[in-house]
Amino acid sequence: MTEVKETNYSLLRKQVASLIEDESNVIAILSNVSALLNDNLDQINWVGFYLMENGELILGPFQGHPACVHIAVGKGVCGTAVAEDKSQLVEDVNAFPGHIACDANSKSEVVVPIHKDGTVIGVLDIDAPIIGRFTTTDQTELEAIVKVIEQQIS
Numbered sequence: 001m002t003e004v005k006e007t008n009y010s011l012l013r014k015q016v017a018s019l020i021e022d023e024s025n026v027i028a029i030l031s032n033v034s035a036l037l038n039d040n041l042d043q044i045n046w047v048g049f050y051l052m053e054n055g056e057l058i059l060g061p062f063q064g065h066p067a068c069v070h071i072a073v074g075k076g077v078c079g080t081a082v083a084e085d086k087s088q089l090v091e092d093v094n095a096f097p098g099h100i101a102c103d104a105n106s107k108s109e110v111v112v113p114i115h116k117d118g119t120v121i122g123v124l125d126i127d128a129p130i131i132g133r134f135t136t137t138d139q140t141e142l143e144a145i146v147k148v149i150e151q152q153i154s
Contacts, residue, residue, distance in 0.1 A: 043129070
């Protein structure tokens, strides 16, 4: 099994806050955060955002291979995160009922809802090419990074 490098999430959270502190444009914020996460997270093959538009998730800023553009609420890992308003930590995407395979190389996934004014406006989605890449620590720390984003876009 491939070793996963320990991520210094405290430093990463500070970098996110510093990078977006003077920005109000959501697309610019999410673009830079996706690039920063891509540069700092080990063993991932896709990181990005989907944003709610007309009742469905639409592909937003990301790093990685081309991805699914439309995801219905309640479908796949991202749509489930929105429907349940709850982060999703998936050890093996092939075992997730209704998983949407945008990239056949993705084996595990973590998705965190993003809120504005108490409403889910999108998700942070990160995929990895290895089963079991993400831990509850990753989930908790990524939720903290999303809170930084939420504070900036409120």
